[in-house]
Amino acid sequence: MDTVAINNLIVGKSAISAVFNEPLVVGVYARNYRLVDEFLDALAGLNPTQGKITYNNEDVFDNANYFQKRLLFNFAKPCVSTLRTNYLKDQIATNWELTFDENKFKKLVKELSIRSEVSIDYHYCFTKAGNTLTNYATVKALDKSLLLIKNPTVHLNSFEQIDPVVSGLTDKNASSFVFLGMENLKNFAGKLDYVILIGNEQTVIVNPKLEKMMAVSGEENLQEVVFRGEVNITRDVYDKAVTRLWDKQKRSYQRISVFDIEVFR
Amino acid sequence: MNKIKTFFDRYVVILVLYFLLALVLILFSVLFLDDIKAPSNMLIYNIFGTLALLGYWQSYQLTSKKLRWSLAIGKTRRQIYNRYLKRLALSLGLSSLLVVYYIFVFKWYVNRSFDYSNIIFLPIVTLFLSLLGFLEGLLRLNSKVALLVLILLFGGVIAIVLLLPIPYYGNLVVLAGAGLLVFVNRFVMLRIKV
Numbered sequence: 001m002d003t004v005a006i007n008n009l010i011v012g013k014s015a016i017s018a019v020f021n022e023p024l025v026v027g028v029y030a031r032n033y034r035l036v037d038e039f040l041d042a043l044a045g046l047n048p049t050q051g052k053i054t055y056n057n058e059d060v061f062d063n064a065n066y067f068q069k070r071l072l073f074n075f076a077k078p079c080v081s082t083l084r085t086n087y088l089k090d091q092i093a094t095n096w097e098l099t100f101d102e103n104k105f106k107k108l109v110k111e112l113s114i115r116s117e118v119s120i121d122y123h124y125c126f127t128k129a130g131n132t133l134t135n136y137a138t139v140k141a142l143d144k145s146l147l148l149i150k151n152p153t154v155h156l157n158s159f160e161q162i163d164p165v166v167s168g169l170t171d172k173n174a175s176s177f178v179f180l181g182m183e184n185l186k187n188f189a190g191k192l193d194y195v196i197l198i199g200n201e202q203t204v205i206v207n208p209k210l211e212k213m214m215a216v217s218g219e220e221n222l223q224e225v226v227f228r229g230e231v232n233i234t235r236d237v238y239d240k241a242v243t244r245l246w247d248k249q250k251r252s253y254q255r256i257s258v259f260d261i262e263v264f265r
Numbered sequence: 266m267n268k269i270k271t272f273f274d275r276y277v278v279i280l281v282l283y284f285l286l287a288l289v290l291i292l293f294s295v296l297f298l299d300d301i302k303a304p305s306n307m308l309i310y311n312i313f314g315t316l317a318l319l320g321y322w323q324s325y326q327l328t329s330k331k332l333r334w335s336l337a338i339g340k341t342r343r344q345i346y347n348r349y350l351k352r353l354a355l356s357l358g359l360s361s362l363l364v365v366y367y368i369f370v371f372k373w374y375v376n377r378s379f380d381y382s383n384i385i386f387l388p389i390v391t392l393f394l395s396l397l398g399f400l401e402g403l404l405r406l407n408s409k410v411a412l413l414v415l416i417l418l419f420g421g422v423i424a425i426v427l428l429l430p431i432p433y434y435g436n437l438v439v440l441a442g443a444g445l446l447v448f449v450n451r452f453v454m455l456r457i458k459v
Protein backbone atom coordinates (compact mmCIF):
# COMPACT_ATOMS: atom_id res chain seq x y z
CA MET A 1 0.00 0.00 0.00
CA ASP A 2 1.40 3.39 -0.99
CA THR A 3 1.64 6.04 1.70
CA VAL A 4 2.08 9.79 1.68
CA ALA A 5 3.32 11.17 5.00
CA ILE A 6 3.49 14.87 5.83
CA ASN A 7 5.54 15.81 8.85
CA ASN A 8 5.53 19.34 10.25
CA LEU A 9 5.04 21.02 6.89
CA ILE A 10 4.63 24.73 7.49
CA VAL A 11 2.10 26.44 5.24
CA GLY A 12 0.83 29.84 6.22
CA LYS A 13 0.86 30.21 10.00
CA SER A 14 0.60 26.59 11.08
CA ALA A 15 2.22 23.20 10.62
CA ILE A 16 0.56 20.18 9.03
CA SER A 17 1.26 16.55 9.94
CA ALA A 18 -0.68 13.63 8.50
CA VAL A 19 -0.35 10.17 6.99
CA PHE A 20 -2.47 9.19 3.99
CA ASN A 21 -2.90 5.65 2.65
CA GLU A 22 -4.14 4.85 -0.86
CA PRO A 23 -6.74 4.99 -2.35
CA LEU A 24 -7.73 8.46 -1.25
CA VAL A 25 -9.28 11.63 -2.58
CA VAL A 26 -8.37 14.73 -0.57
CA GLY A 27 -9.51 18.30 -1.03
CA VAL A 28 -7.35 21.22 0.05
CA TYR A 29 -9.07 24.51 0.82
CA ALA A 30 -7.94 27.93 2.02
CA ARG A 31 -9.52 31.35 1.76
CA ASN A 32 -6.23 32.58 0.38
CA TYR A 33 -5.56 30.36 -2.64
CA ARG A 34 -1.82 31.09 -2.45
CA LEU A 35 -1.66 28.76 0.56
CA VAL A 36 -3.28 25.94 -1.43
CA ASP A 37 -0.74 26.59 -4.18
CA GLU A 38 2.09 26.44 -1.69
CA PHE A 39 0.80 23.22 -0.11
CA LEU A 40 0.33 21.39 -3.42
CA ASP A 41 3.74 22.56 -4.71
CA ALA A 42 5.33 21.15 -1.55
CA LEU A 43 3.39 17.90 -1.89
CA ALA A 44 4.50 17.65 -5.52
CA GLY A 45 8.14 17.83 -4.41
CA LEU A 46 8.60 20.95 -6.48
CA ASN A 47 10.41 23.03 -3.90
CA PRO A 48 12.50 22.36 -0.81
CA THR A 49 10.28 22.74 2.28
CA GLN A 50 10.70 23.37 5.99
CA GLY A 51 8.90 20.19 7.03
CA LYS A 52 9.24 16.76 5.47
CA ILE A 53 6.99 15.00 2.98
CA THR A 54 7.61 11.37 2.10
CA TYR A 55 6.10 8.94 -0.39
CA ASN A 56 6.64 5.34 0.74
CA ASN A 57 9.25 6.63 3.20
CA GLU A 58 11.26 8.48 0.52
CA ASP A 59 11.55 12.27 0.53
CA VAL A 60 9.45 13.61 -2.34
CA PHE A 61 11.68 16.58 -3.20
CA ASP A 62 13.21 15.95 -6.65
CA ASN A 63 12.61 12.21 -6.25
CA ALA A 64 12.61 10.57 -9.72
CA ASN A 65 10.48 7.57 -8.64
CA TYR A 66 7.84 9.81 -7.14
CA PHE A 67 7.89 12.25 -10.07
CA GLN A 68 7.26 9.37 -12.47
CA LYS A 69 3.99 8.58 -10.71
CA ARG A 70 2.67 12.02 -9.86
CA LEU A 71 1.30 14.84 -11.97
CA LEU A 72 0.79 18.47 -10.92
CA PHE A 73 -1.68 20.42 -13.04
CA ASN A 74 -3.36 23.79 -12.71
CA PHE A 75 -6.65 23.76 -14.62
CA ALA A 76 -6.84 27.55 -14.50
CA LYS A 77 -3.82 27.90 -16.77
CA PRO A 78 -3.70 27.05 -20.45
CA CYS A 79 -1.61 24.00 -21.12
CA VAL A 80 -2.74 22.40 -24.35
CA SER A 81 -3.52 24.60 -27.34
CA THR A 82 -4.73 21.96 -29.76
CA LEU A 83 -6.93 18.87 -29.87
CA ARG A 84 -4.81 17.17 -32.57
CA THR A 85 -4.05 13.93 -30.76
CA ASN A 86 -1.17 12.81 -33.00
CA TYR A 87 0.63 16.11 -32.47
CA LEU A 88 0.02 16.00 -28.70
CA LYS A 89 1.21 12.42 -28.47
CA ASP A 90 4.42 13.25 -30.39
CA GLN A 91 5.14 16.38 -28.37
CA ILE A 92 4.55 14.70 -25.03
CA ALA A 93 6.66 11.69 -26.00
CA THR A 94 9.53 13.82 -27.41
CA ASN A 95 9.68 16.47 -24.70
CA TRP A 96 8.71 14.57 -21.57
CA GLU A 97 8.95 10.89 -22.50
CA LEU A 98 5.40 10.26 -21.27
CA THR A 99 2.79 7.96 -22.73
CA PHE A 100 -0.38 9.64 -23.91
CA ASP A 101 -3.55 7.60 -24.33
CA GLU A 102 -4.92 9.20 -27.50
CA ASN A 103 -8.10 7.09 -27.52
CA LYS A 104 -9.01 8.20 -24.02
CA PHE A 105 -8.30 11.82 -24.97
CA LYS A 106 -10.44 11.59 -28.14
CA LYS A 107 -13.27 9.96 -26.17
CA LEU A 108 -13.24 12.71 -23.53
CA VAL A 109 -13.06 15.47 -26.16
CA LYS A 110 -16.22 14.01 -27.68
CA GLU A 111 -18.04 13.34 -24.39
CA LEU A 112 -17.33 16.79 -22.97
CA SER A 113 -18.00 18.55 -26.31
CA ILE A 114 -14.70 20.39 -26.01
CA ARG A 115 -14.80 21.36 -29.69
CA SER A 116 -17.76 23.61 -28.93
CA GLU A 117 -15.68 25.42 -26.27
CA VAL A 118 -13.54 27.48 -28.64
CA SER A 119 -13.75 31.15 -29.43
CA ILE A 120 -12.73 32.57 -32.75
CA ASP A 121 -11.19 35.95 -32.23
CA TYR A 122 -8.14 37.27 -34.08
CA HIS A 123 -6.83 33.83 -33.23
CA TYR A 124 -8.46 30.50 -32.46
CA CYS A 125 -8.44 29.59 -28.77
CA PHE A 126 -10.35 27.73 -26.08
CA THR A 127 -12.88 29.45 -23.86
CA LYS A 128 -12.01 29.42 -20.14
CA ALA A 129 -14.30 26.42 -19.60
CA GLY A 130 -12.80 24.79 -22.69
CA ASN A 131 -9.35 25.25 -21.22
CA THR A 132 -10.40 23.52 -17.97
CA LEU A 133 -11.96 20.63 -19.90
CA THR A 134 -8.93 20.24 -22.16
CA ASN A 135 -6.65 20.14 -19.13
CA TYR A 136 -8.90 17.50 -17.57
CA ALA A 137 -8.84 15.37 -20.74
CA THR A 138 -5.04 15.70 -20.89
CA VAL A 139 -4.65 14.63 -17.25
CA LYS A 140 -6.82 11.58 -17.81
CA ALA A 141 -4.93 10.68 -20.99
CA LEU A 142 -1.59 10.86 -19.18
CA ASP A 143 -2.77 8.15 -16.80
CA LYS A 144 -0.72 8.89 -13.66
CA SER A 145 -1.53 7.28 -10.32
CA LEU A 146 -0.99 10.33 -8.09
CA LEU A 147 -2.78 13.50 -9.15
CA LEU A 148 -2.29 16.97 -7.70
CA ILE A 149 -4.83 19.25 -9.35
CA LYS A 150 -5.24 22.96 -8.74
CA ASN A 151 -8.59 24.62 -9.55
CA PRO A 152 -10.24 21.37 -10.75
CA THR A 153 -13.61 22.85 -11.75
CA VAL A 154 -12.66 26.46 -12.36
CA HIS A 155 -14.82 28.28 -14.96
CA LEU A 156 -17.20 25.31 -15.30
CA ASN A 157 -20.81 26.35 -14.81
CA SER A 158 -23.15 23.65 -16.06
CA PHE A 159 -23.84 20.31 -14.40
CA GLU A 160 -23.05 18.56 -17.71
CA GLN A 161 -19.50 19.87 -17.49
CA ILE A 162 -18.92 19.69 -13.73
CA ASP A 163 -20.27 16.20 -13.06
CA PRO A 164 -18.00 14.21 -15.43
CA VAL A 165 -14.92 16.16 -14.27
CA VAL A 166 -15.73 15.61 -10.57
CA SER A 167 -16.56 11.92 -11.12
CA GLY A 168 -13.47 11.37 -13.25
CA LEU A 169 -11.11 13.03 -10.79
CA THR A 170 -12.52 11.27 -7.73
CA ASP A 171 -12.52 7.82 -9.35
CA LYS A 172 -10.36 5.69 -7.05
CA ASN A 173 -9.98 2.95 -9.65
CA ALA A 174 -8.12 5.37 -11.92
CA SER A 175 -5.73 6.99 -9.42
CA SER A 176 -4.42 5.91 -6.05
CA PHE A 177 -4.07 9.43 -4.62
CA VAL A 178 -5.84 12.59 -5.70
CA PHE A 179 -5.19 15.92 -3.99
CA LEU A 180 -7.47 18.67 -5.24
CA GLY A 181 -6.75 22.36 -4.64
CA MET A 182 -10.36 23.41 -4.26
CA GLU A 183 -11.65 26.64 -5.73
CA ASN A 184 -15.22 25.44 -5.12
CA LEU A 185 -16.01 23.00 -2.31
CA LYS A 186 -19.70 22.53 -3.18
CA ASN A 187 -18.90 20.82 -6.48
CA PHE A 188 -17.16 18.00 -4.62
CA ALA A 189 -19.76 17.49 -1.84
CA GLY A 190 -19.88 13.83 -0.83
CA LYS A 191 -16.94 12.85 -3.04
CA LEU A 192 -13.94 13.49 -0.78
CA ASP A 193 -12.40 11.29 1.91
CA TYR A 194 -10.72 14.20 3.68
CA VAL A 195 -10.61 17.96 3.40
CA ILE A 196 -7.51 19.84 4.52
CA LEU A 197 -8.53 23.31 5.66
CA ILE A 198 -5.66 25.74 5.78
CA GLY A 199 -7.06 28.44 7.99
CA ASN A 200 -5.82 31.75 9.29
CA GLU A 201 -5.70 30.26 12.81
CA GLN A 202 -4.72 26.64 12.24
CA THR A 203 -4.73 23.86 9.67
CA VAL A 204 -7.09 20.95 10.23
CA ILE A 205 -7.88 17.73 8.43
CA VAL A 206 -11.57 16.94 8.40
CA ASN A 207 -13.36 13.75 7.44
CA PRO A 208 -16.54 15.20 5.88
CA LYS A 209 -18.45 11.94 6.27
CA LEU A 210 -17.97 11.92 10.06
CA GLU A 211 -17.33 15.49 11.14
CA LYS A 212 -19.23 18.75 11.04
CA MET A 213 -18.05 22.33 11.30
CA MET A 214 -19.56 25.17 13.30
CA ALA A 215 -20.23 28.66 11.99
CA VAL A 216 -20.45 31.02 14.98
CA SER A 217 -20.72 34.78 15.33
CA GLY A 218 -18.80 36.55 18.11
CA GLU A 219 -15.39 35.87 19.55
CA GLU A 220 -15.93 34.44 23.09
CA ASN A 221 -15.52 30.78 24.13
CA LEU A 222 -14.42 29.57 20.74
CA GLN A 223 -12.39 26.39 20.36
CA GLU A 224 -10.44 25.01 17.41
CA VAL A 225 -11.01 28.05 15.23
CA VAL A 226 -10.01 27.53 11.61
CA PHE A 227 -11.19 30.68 9.85
CA ARG A 228 -11.85 33.99 11.55
CA GLY A 229 -14.15 36.56 10.02
CA GLU A 230 -17.57 38.10 10.60
CA VAL A 231 -18.67 34.51 11.10
CA ASN A 232 -16.00 32.25 12.62
CA ILE A 233 -15.59 28.70 11.36
CA THR A 234 -14.52 26.17 13.98
CA ARG A 235 -14.58 22.43 14.34
CA ASP A 236 -17.76 21.14 15.92
CA VAL A 237 -16.31 20.32 19.33
CA TYR A 238 -18.95 21.98 21.51
CA ASP A 239 -21.17 20.07 23.93
CA LYS A 240 -24.82 20.88 24.63
CA ALA A 241 -24.01 23.13 27.61
CA VAL A 242 -22.10 25.50 25.35
CA THR A 243 -24.79 25.65 22.68
CA ARG A 244 -27.45 26.21 25.40
CA LEU A 245 -25.38 29.13 26.68
CA TRP A 246 -25.16 30.54 23.16
CA ASP A 247 -28.93 30.18 22.82
CA LYS A 248 -29.37 32.18 26.06
CA GLN A 249 -26.95 34.82 24.81
CA LYS A 250 -28.89 34.89 21.51
CA ARG A 251 -25.68 34.26 19.73
CA SER A 252 -26.11 32.92 16.21
CA TYR A 253 -24.47 29.61 15.35
CA GLN A 254 -25.00 26.85 12.82
CA ARG A 255 -23.70 23.32 12.37
CA ILE A 256 -22.59 23.00 8.79
CA SER A 257 -20.97 20.56 6.43
CA VAL A 258 -17.37 21.29 5.51
CA PHE A 259 -18.58 21.83 1.93
CA ASP A 260 -20.66 24.82 3.07
CA ILE A 261 -17.92 26.85 4.73
CA GLU A 262 -17.41 29.02 1.65
CA VAL A 263 -20.81 30.60 2.30
CA PHE A 264 -19.70 32.00 5.68
CA ARG A 265 -17.10 34.75 5.57
CA MET B 266 3.74 5.86 -47.52
CA ASN B 267 2.86 6.17 -43.85
CA LYS B 268 6.07 4.39 -42.84
CA ILE B 269 8.17 6.83 -44.91
CA LYS B 270 6.38 9.79 -43.27
CA THR B 271 6.95 8.33 -39.79
CA PHE B 272 10.62 7.77 -40.63
CA PHE B 273 11.13 11.39 -41.73
CA ASP B 274 9.24 12.68 -38.66
CA ARG B 275 11.78 11.14 -36.31
CA TYR B 276 13.93 13.62 -34.40
CA VAL B 277 17.23 11.88 -35.20
CA VAL B 278 16.43 11.66 -38.91
CA ILE B 279 15.54 15.36 -39.04
CA LEU B 280 18.79 16.22 -37.23
CA VAL B 281 20.91 14.13 -39.61
CA LEU B 282 19.18 15.70 -42.63
CA TYR B 283 19.79 19.21 -41.31
CA PHE B 284 23.42 18.31 -40.69
CA LEU B 285 23.86 17.03 -44.25
CA LEU B 286 22.15 20.15 -45.58
CA ALA B 287 24.58 22.30 -43.57
CA LEU B 288 27.52 20.38 -45.10
CA VAL B 289 26.23 21.08 -48.62
CA LEU B 290 25.61 24.77 -47.84
CA ILE B 291 29.10 25.12 -46.36
CA LEU B 292 30.56 23.61 -49.52
CA PHE B 293 28.78 26.17 -51.68
CA SER B 294 29.61 29.03 -49.32
CA VAL B 295 33.33 28.21 -49.56
CA LEU B 296 33.15 28.72 -53.33
CA PHE B 297 31.22 31.95 -52.85
CA LEU B 298 33.52 33.30 -50.09
CA ASP B 299 36.57 32.57 -52.21
CA ASP B 300 35.04 34.46 -55.15
CA ILE B 301 34.52 37.61 -53.09
CA LYS B 302 37.87 37.17 -51.27
CA ALA B 303 36.19 37.26 -47.85
CA PRO B 304 38.14 36.53 -44.63
CA SER B 305 38.48 32.80 -44.09
CA ASN B 306 36.96 32.89 -40.57
CA MET B 307 33.72 34.55 -41.66
CA LEU B 308 31.52 31.45 -41.75
CA ILE B 309 32.91 30.20 -38.44
CA TYR B 310 31.94 33.51 -36.83
CA ASN B 311 28.43 33.06 -38.25
CA ILE B 312 28.04 29.49 -37.00
CA PHE B 313 29.17 30.18 -33.45
CA GLY B 314 27.60 33.66 -33.34
CA THR B 315 24.18 32.20 -34.14
CA LEU B 316 24.71 29.34 -31.73
CA ALA B 317 25.80 31.69 -28.92
CA LEU B 318 22.73 33.92 -29.39
CA LEU B 319 20.32 31.00 -29.56
CA GLY B 320 22.07 29.11 -26.77
CA TYR B 321 21.86 32.07 -24.41
CA TRP B 322 18.22 32.82 -25.14
CA GLN B 323 17.05 29.19 -25.18
CA SER B 324 18.81 28.53 -21.88
CA TYR B 325 17.24 31.64 -20.36
CA GLN B 326 13.78 30.59 -21.58
CA LEU B 327 14.27 27.02 -20.34
CA THR B 328 14.78 28.08 -16.74
CA SER B 329 12.65 31.23 -16.61
CA LYS B 330 9.57 29.92 -18.45
CA LYS B 331 9.64 26.15 -18.94
CA LEU B 332 11.24 24.87 -15.72
CA ARG B 333 8.13 24.91 -13.55
CA TRP B 334 6.05 23.16 -16.18
CA SER B 335 8.70 20.47 -16.74
CA LEU B 336 8.83 19.83 -12.98
CA ALA B 337 5.05 19.70 -12.75
CA ILE B 338 4.73 17.13 -15.50
CA GLY B 339 7.28 14.80 -13.96
CA LYS B 340 10.90 15.71 -14.73
CA THR B 341 13.23 16.19 -11.78
CA ARG B 342 15.66 19.08 -11.48
CA ARG B 343 18.60 16.72 -11.91
CA GLN B 344 17.08 15.18 -15.04
CA ILE B 345 16.37 18.60 -16.54
CA TYR B 346 19.88 19.89 -15.87
CA ASN B 347 21.63 16.74 -17.08
CA ARG B 348 19.52 16.72 -20.23
CA TYR B 349 20.32 20.40 -20.79
CA LEU B 350 24.07 19.77 -20.45
CA LYS B 351 23.88 16.82 -22.85
CA ARG B 352 22.01 18.88 -25.44
CA LEU B 353 24.43 21.77 -25.05
CA ALA B 354 27.39 19.43 -25.53
CA LEU B 355 25.68 17.85 -28.54
CA SER B 356 25.01 21.19 -30.21
CA LEU B 357 28.58 22.39 -29.55
CA GLY B 358 29.96 19.09 -30.81
CA LEU B 359 27.92 19.20 -34.01
CA SER B 360 28.86 22.85 -34.67
CA SER B 361 32.53 22.04 -34.05
CA LEU B 362 32.26 19.21 -36.60
CA LEU B 363 30.79 21.66 -39.09
CA VAL B 364 33.67 24.06 -38.43
CA VAL B 365 36.26 21.30 -38.86
CA TYR B 366 34.62 20.34 -42.15
CA TYR B 367 34.60 24.00 -43.26
CA ILE B 368 38.31 24.40 -42.44
CA PHE B 369 39.10 21.17 -44.25
CA VAL B 370 37.17 22.19 -47.39
CA PHE B 371 38.56 25.73 -47.33
CA LYS B 372 42.15 24.54 -46.99
CA TRP B 373 41.70 21.92 -49.64
CA TYR B 374 40.04 24.29 -52.11
CA VAL B 375 41.68 27.67 -51.36
CA ASN B 376 44.70 26.80 -49.22
CA ARG B 377 44.36 29.80 -46.90
CA SER B 378 45.46 30.03 -43.26
CA PHE B 379 43.17 30.28 -40.18
CA ASP B 380 43.61 32.02 -36.83
CA TYR B 381 43.12 28.99 -34.58
CA SER B 382 43.20 30.86 -31.25
CA ASN B 383 40.11 32.79 -32.41
CA ILE B 384 38.43 29.60 -33.56
CA ILE B 385 38.94 27.88 -30.20
CA PHE B 386 37.72 30.98 -28.38
CA LEU B 387 34.31 30.93 -30.09
CA PRO B 388 32.87 27.57 -28.85
CA ILE B 389 34.14 28.34 -25.35
CA VAL B 390 32.35 31.71 -25.39
CA THR B 391 29.23 30.01 -26.75
CA LEU B 392 29.34 27.54 -23.85
CA PHE B 393 29.88 30.37 -21.35
CA LEU B 394 27.00 32.48 -22.71
CA SER B 395 24.58 29.53 -22.73
CA LEU B 396 25.38 28.64 -19.13
CA LEU B 397 25.07 32.30 -18.14
CA GLY B 398 21.61 32.46 -19.78
CA PHE B 399 20.62 29.36 -17.81
CA LEU B 400 21.69 31.00 -14.52
CA GLU B 401 19.93 34.28 -15.32
CA GLY B 402 16.70 32.37 -16.00
CA LEU B 403 17.03 30.51 -12.70
CA LEU B 404 17.51 33.79 -10.85
CA ARG B 405 14.40 35.19 -12.61
CA LEU B 406 16.29 38.07 -14.16
CA ASN B 407 13.93 40.42 -15.98
CA SER B 408 13.83 39.53 -19.70
CA LYS B 409 14.74 43.09 -20.74
CA VAL B 410 17.78 43.04 -18.45
CA ALA B 411 18.73 39.59 -19.78
CA LEU B 412 18.50 40.94 -23.32
CA LEU B 413 20.63 43.95 -22.40
CA VAL B 414 23.26 41.67 -20.83
CA LEU B 415 23.26 39.59 -24.01
CA ILE B 416 23.71 42.63 -26.25
CA LEU B 417 26.57 43.97 -24.11
CA LEU B 418 28.36 40.63 -23.85
CA PHE B 419 27.83 39.74 -27.48
CA GLY B 420 29.00 43.19 -28.60
CA GLY B 421 32.06 42.79 -26.36
CA VAL B 422 32.87 39.37 -27.81
CA ILE B 423 32.56 40.67 -31.39
CA ALA B 424 34.87 43.59 -30.56
CA ILE B 425 37.44 41.26 -28.94
CA VAL B 426 37.36 38.74 -31.80
CA LEU B 427 37.65 41.36 -34.53
CA LEU B 428 40.01 43.84 -32.92
CA LEU B 429 42.22 42.02 -30.43
CA PRO B 430 44.47 38.99 -30.69
CA ILE B 431 43.19 36.40 -28.22
CA PRO B 432 45.99 35.03 -26.06
CA TYR B 433 46.10 31.37 -25.03
CA TYR B 434 45.36 32.17 -21.36
CA GLY B 435 42.31 34.19 -22.48
CA ASN B 436 40.73 30.97 -23.70
CA LEU B 437 41.65 29.26 -20.44
CA VAL B 438 40.04 32.04 -18.38
CA VAL B 439 36.73 31.84 -20.27
CA LEU B 440 36.82 28.02 -20.09
CA ALA B 441 37.37 28.20 -16.32
CA GLY B 442 34.44 30.63 -16.09
CA ALA B 443 32.25 28.17 -18.02
CA GLY B 444 33.38 25.30 -15.77
CA LEU B 445 32.53 27.35 -12.69
CA LEU B 446 29.10 28.15 -14.13
CA VAL B 447 28.39 24.41 -14.59
CA PHE B 448 28.77 23.94 -10.83
CA VAL B 449 27.05 27.20 -9.84
CA ASN B 450 24.06 26.35 -12.06
CA ARG B 451 23.82 22.88 -10.53
CA PHE B 452 23.98 24.33 -7.01
CA VAL B 453 21.31 26.95 -7.69
CA MET B 454 19.14 24.55 -9.71
CA LEU B 455 18.87 22.07 -6.82
CA ARG B 456 17.99 24.71 -4.25
CA ILE B 457 16.03 27.57 -5.79
CA LYS B 458 12.25 27.93 -5.31
CA VAL B 459 10.35 27.83 -8.60
